[in-house]
Amino acid sequence: KSVDLHPTEPWMVASLYNGSVCVWNHETQTLVKTFEVCDLPVRVAKFVARKHWVIAGADDMQIRVFNYNTLERAHMFEAHSDYIRCIAVHPTQPYILTSSDDMLIKLWDWDRKWVCGQVFEGHTHYVMQIVINPKDNNQFASASLDRTIKVWQLGSSSPNFTLEGHEKGVNCIDYYSGGDKPYLISGADDRLVKIWDYQNKTCVQTLEGHTQNVSCVSFHPELPIILTGSEDGTVRVWHSSTYRLENTLNYGMERVWCVCGQRGANSVALGYDEGSIIIKLGREEPAMSMDSNGKIMWAKHSEVQQANLKAMGEAEIQDGERLSLAVKDMGSCEIYPQTIQHNPNGRFVVVCGDGEYIIYTAMALRNKSFGSAQEFVWGHDSSEYATRESTSMVKIFKNFKENKYFKPDFGAEGIHGGFLLGVRSVSGLAFYDWENTELVRRIEIQPKHVFWSESGELVCIATEESFFVLRYLAEKVATAQETKEGVTEDGIEDAFEVLGEIQEVVKTGLWVGDCFIYTSSVNRLNYYVGGEIVTVAHLDRTMYLLGYIPKDDRLYLGDKELNIVTYSLLVSVLEYQTAVMRRDFGMADRVLPTIPKEMRTRVAHFLEKQGFMQQALAVSTDSEHRFELALQLGELKIAYQLAVEAESEQKWKQLAELATTKCQFVLAQECLHHAQDYGGLLLLATASGNTTMVGKLAEGAERDGKTNVAFLTYFLQGKLDKCLELLIKTNRLPEAAFLARTYLPSHVSRVVNLWKESLGKVNQKAADALANPTDYSNLFPGLQEAFLAEEYLKETHVRLRPAAEYPLITVNMSPIEHSVPVPANIQQLHIAIEEEWDNIPQATINSLINSM
Ligand SMILES: *[C@@H]1O[C@H](CO)[C@@H](O)[C@H](O)[C@H]1NC(C)=O
């Protein structure tokens, strides 16, 4: 039956026919509080924010006051002798007014224990609605089924006057809140809406259209519209000065009972038989513009105001904080401004709204020119602008005089200003030359916005899903225009080059040099340069970019409540990035010293992503980043220096790898040592055949407990004694025994004894089963020969032969080469193998090789 919006919380209170009162959060769309009032319809519920109350009036004739924080009922009293229809809360005094089917209106004072301060008598039927005059809080108006509207004064119990004209009961009433017109609006069961001048007490307009009883009317407190709701199920939207029907809303939720707009917002709550709806009306974007000197102009209703950033003084500014600016009234505008836009040099502003535009001087808001147009855009040159008259006609003006008009081939659904004139139609976006209106290029795209850089070299075309950055190739266009080559019906093929597409929705944007700064649909403040996106800030609400002032190194944004905030963005960084994008490294080097140290790494990352590693390495101040870059660039010296400073094992490992790929083995070795990478060292030592290194590694590895590496290195060097001792030391006794049995038979006995002893501690039986060769020589055939071979090989192993000698070595060591006499039996063995060689099957040889 009723809805009301909270002035500060995102809440709507709805009173229901079934006796409940519900508070909804309309941002999260959740029910936050419920009050079970009674079993009868609750026809009205209102917020009293300053007391944290919800006040409800029901068909049980009671007024109930609830605290919406504690959910407690603060008060309840019988207010009338019939159904309560309406409650009006006084904006400043502790009063509420109530109206009822008992034909009375009563005033209640909550500071005086809810005493009834006054009774207003005069209506002869139900009093359906009462409203307090927003321009005079002592006056209120009432609508009654007695077909009249009455205007009352607080303090006087009889009405000041009565407005008559409806032919059936009047259900609803509202005051116009703008200062310019003394108007009331009413809706009645005669299905009509009437606008009244309450000063000369005449009906100035009747709005016809609803096909059933009109149940609610409202002058929107912010927008130039009237909303009317009816039992025909529709809400109609009318222009508040032309009374043109702008829109008919039908959500199919049966009868409409109430409509509630809100000051400072463009949301409207609607109440129906089957539920309630919050709609947003009008343009989200505030009518606001800034010139390049920091003068901001905006429209508050139809009043134009100006704030000057320069007047702010030296106060410390925090990113994202609302600026407190001195605001100057510039005067009121003849049209209701939907947009305000400075021209490029800032001398003029254009105000657009209601199909009209007026160009004012920015200084004094004196009108310079005006006309009717669906849309208005400034050109690149400050003296140029274009208007769109209809969906087919575009006019171009120069120095405030109409210069040309033309009908674009596919019509004009929208126009975009800037370096070239953009015309949007079903077939896409067509760019025209401002001078001669020749088609430059048609692009198949449906843009929301087109943003040109100041130089006219770059353009951003933003759509509903993403944005494109294009380069405009003016030279190619000039050539094509001259030679007529490459010109099709879609214009000049080579006019643009696509530089990138980004899957982000641009809300507002502007160029600084080659950097495109924008706010996105997810409330980020970003900029795009050379394919990279840099986030400047995460915004907590929707903000609109106003401009960038290089001298302050700051970006300025406004929100729809006309607050201004700022974020710092260094012009030096933007200039540097622009220079890099233009490959102008001379310029970049000149700008670099002006970039603060803490920003250098960000710039370096940008350079890196653009492929300028060397420059990035020179600019970066972050040692991690520099190390990465040095590695990528193969800058061993720099990387080495950074590794020394960082003392990080990881860095040494990375550097070792690089040094190895660069054949810098000495460096690689040092790095591997620092990294304690014995595996790596082993690989390097053996692969490079560096005996000294293998030797050192063995000792180092053993000292550091890297036994595997130590064992291998000793083994490679033929230091079998060391291998054996290592196994014994590490309690690898069985392995030690087998090693001895294979290579050092003279040690077998000692090792087996150690083994037996050790094993005996856990399993005596097993230990006893181990046979020591000295005691059981019969079990070890050939042991004596093995001793001999060991003696013989000791000699030959002393001299380590470099890999280079490999080709000189014959199949096996022939006795002739050696001064040491070879025992006869080993000679025989050699001969036997050589003789039998051809008869040994290949498989056996393979397995022999494998086992070696
Ligand atoms: C009234 O209707 C609302 C919405 O359907 C519901 O949440 C509430 O519980 C109902 N109250 C009563 C008293 O039935």
Ligand SMILES: *[C@@H]1O[C@H](CO)[C@@H](O)[C@H](O)[C@H]1NC(C)=O
């Ligand atoms: C209404 O009545 C009050 C008191 O009688 C008077 O002061 C006021 O001027 C009247 N206003 C109008 C608009 O008639």
Ligand SMILES: *[C@@H]1O[C@H](CO)[C@@H](O)[C@H](O)[C@H]1NC(C)=O
């Ligand atoms: C009353 O004032 C309105 C303007 O608000 C005007 O249009 C109308 O003609 C006036 N009526 C009379 C009867 O003076």
Ligand SMILES: *[C@@H]1O[C@H](CO)[C@@H](O)[C@H](O)[C@H]1NC(C)=O
């Ligand atoms: C409109 O109001 C009349 C009383 O004037 C009432 O009888 C009728 O039922 C109402 N129409 C609807 C659709 O409720």
Ligand SMILES: *[C@@H]1O[C@H](CO)[C@@H](O)[C@H](O)[C@H]1NC(C)=O
């Ligand atoms: C422009 O200003 C002139 C006088 O300065 C005024 O007569 C005219 O109505 C104004 N027009 C608009 C549209 O503001």
Ligand SMILES: *[C@@H]1O[C@H](CO)[C@@H](O)[C@H](O)[C@H]1NC(C)=O
């Ligand atoms: C072999 O390694 C040693 C240090 O372990 C080093 O001093 C020497 O330069 C290396 N020799 C070669 C040829 O790399």
